[in-house]
Amino acid sequence: AGQLRAMGCELRPLTRCDGSASFNLNTTSALAGVYGPREAKSNVKQSDESVVMVSFNAADGPPSAEEKEVQSMLRQALEAVVVRSQNPMTQIEVAVQCNHDDGGLLAASVNASLAALADAGVALRAQAAAVCVAVGGDGGLLLDPSRGECEGASAVVTFVVRADDGAVISSHCTGACSEDAYFNALQAATAGARSTVSFLRIVFEKRVASERACWSDPQ
């Protein structure tokens, strides 16, 4: 119950984006592409910080209200992590495409976006990761639930947690659960977030090492 599914992350799968990453939690898969920081349109430009714009597309058809909710939650979470004061008058666009939803889609999208932002070289305030937890009727917790487990739970919470000190950046809860269950879920999520951050760190270190090897090769 307290285990994350197998994680996968691919950096720079897309060629036209400034930065991109795909993040999988077993079969749940999200792809994020980042353009920016680049010139902002005059109607959204802000003189002291950059604007983060997010577009989210689920696998299903026309844009639904749920998608809009995910979009705004994603934007708020990313706005908190990106160092926006570094690039005023610019915009950073994050486009997220969901490929398969087997539970934990919001968490996979946040993680893919954070990895894509790092891949694009956008400065981030902290190492953070998103984790999904399902709370059962009896208060039992399931870390990183599958779709079936989500449907059977009384509440599903996605936390975006800062790995260093366990501070909560963002929390999105569907359903009802007791206060104790919520804080237990948060604890479980913090542990999960730390594992996710270490995993992402390994992925990035590998990439930097391979790029360095590429550049330092005399041929």
Add this chain to the structure above:
Amino acid sequence: MAGVTSLNDKAFVKAAAEEERRVDGRPLLGNRQVRVSLLEGGVGAEVRIGHSRCIAHVQAEIVKPSADKRSEGVLQIELHTSAMGDPAYEPNRIPESIKQGRAAVQKALVKSKAVDLESLCVIPGKAVWSVRVEVRVLDNGGNLTDTALLAAAAALKGFKRNDVTTVGDTVKIHSHFDREPLPLTLYALPLSATFGVLDVSKDSETDRTVMISDPSLLEEQVLSSSITVIACTTDQPVLYGILKSGGCAVETSLIQHACSLAVQRSGEMRGA
């Protein structure tokens, strides 16, 4: 400023074409590698042709049929570009490449009646399956038409809809666990091959054109015209459509050559 190609780049591509070469080292009629992967659960497909990447998702639901087509299902295929496909993306602006892609997809899969719509009828006049394919461009590396069409075709081929039983006027849809889902009935799977035409005639000479197959993004900026041929090779080669966007005039022999190449390529892509 992200979508602008420099004059130097354009001149380079044209100069290479004059010498019958291409910038990425391919032969004039060489194609990039095609990779097709089906998504989990048979709900779609992802296709990569070189750097171009498209993903297609299929959904089916029971709807009431229109009055004039009482015993036919509905097939809708939509092609969208996404914010990640191109730096010059704007929500309400549809680029030329997408318009061409949409025309090709409609011709190849919808108007060609490649999908058997009558088999999608459940209760005539009351309930039919409506199949909707949504193709999204994830990465624009040139030749979106072929990539998008192949993604839509692969998605339709791999798609399985739920089995249904009818009891009088009510329709019972079985889940995947109750009964095996059924594939769609496809008569043919037309695929397209896009060629670019570069006008390399010098001022006083007669028109000289060079045809390249599967143009990349850089080559697309320089093309004088493009020809998309939709073909299928199940029993015998059948052409489903030829789309030639304006631009320079080409000899008929060039178009015939393109058609025969397209037939060959559609056979290759079916295997992929």
